[in-house]
Amino acid sequence: MIETQLRRRGIHDERVLAAMALVPRHEFVPSKFIELAYADRPLPIGAAETISQPYMVAAMTVACEVEHGDRVLEIGTGSGYQAAVLAELGAKVCSIEKNPHLAGKARALLARLGYANVDVICGDGSEGYAAASPYQIILVTAASPHLPAALVDQMAEGGRLVIPVGSRELQRLELVRKTASGISTAWLDTCQFVPLTGKNGWPQQAYLN
Numbered sequence: 001m002i003e004t005q006l007r008r009r010g011i012h013d014e015r016v017l018a019a020m021a022l023v024p025r026h027e028f029v030p031s032k033f034i035e036l037a038y039a040d041r042p043l044p045i046g047a048a049e050t051i052s053q054p055y056m057v058a059a060m061t062v063a064c065e066v067e068h069g070d071r072v073l074e075i076g077t078g079s080g081y082q083a084a085v086l087a088e089l090g091a092k093v094c095s096i097e098k099n100p101h102l103a104g105k106a107r108a109l110l111a112r113l114g115y116a117n118v119d120v121i122c123g124d125g126s127e128g129y130a131a132a133s134p135y136q137i138i139l140v141t142a143a144s145p146h147l148p149a150a151l152v153d154q155m156a157e158g159g160r161l162v163i164p165v166g167s168r169e170l171q172r173l174e175l176v177r178k179t180a181s182g183i184s185t186a187w188l189d190t191c192q193f194v195p196l197t198g199k200n201g202w203p204q205q206a207y208l209n
Helices: 002-009 014-022 031-036 054-064 081-088 100-112 149-153 204-208
Strands: 043-046 049-051 071-075 092-097 118-122 135-140 155-166 171-179 182-191
Touching: 002 014, 002 054, 014 054, 014 081, 031 043, 043 100, 054 081, 054 135, 054 155, 054 171, 054 182, 071 081, 081 092, 081 100, 081 118, 081 135, 092 100, 100 118, 149 155
Parallel strands: 071 092, 071 135, 092 118, 135 155
Antiparallel strands: 043 049, 155 171, 171 182
16 A cells, blocks of 8 residues: 555655554454455445545645644544544544544544544534644545634644535645634645535535435
8 A cells, every 4th residue: 555555646755654554444444345445445434434545644644744742633533544644643633523423433443553642522523623722733534615714713823724625526625724924725636525514514414415
């Protein structure tokens, strides 16, 4: 995975590559997909959610510029894989998952694998988690129709926010930086993620229609 999928597609951050080499991705996928665990594709994990393809996990992690000790808010825990990668980089991760079943499974798995620097919270990720803010990094692993103001408010000065923004069918991956003078946004890539539903995301019913 590291050599044939990530390096060959332009991922050269050695810290990120080393972190992803340490995380046992097969632990984070359903048993029926175990043979595809390291394939460069997203995989369903239940509850209409997916584990992102390795390349997208790597690209988003590189964009975050994670430093040891950074406080990170992850929106969309899913199986817990992205949180584990962030934890391997020395981040203190607060991860929000809207589905109670997935949140419980991810919490138990991360604990079993020894990721004590990850807290999994069940809630509406589109609202962020103000109680533990501000964050040096906010990483959103679900597609939003717009940049939620609540997440920008919870960024620390100098912070980075990586989020897919766009329509239900296609989004662009954006990197938002916050400084004393305001925010700036850069477009990184096109992408396709499951929806960010909730108060500041897609209305659940509207998305299902």
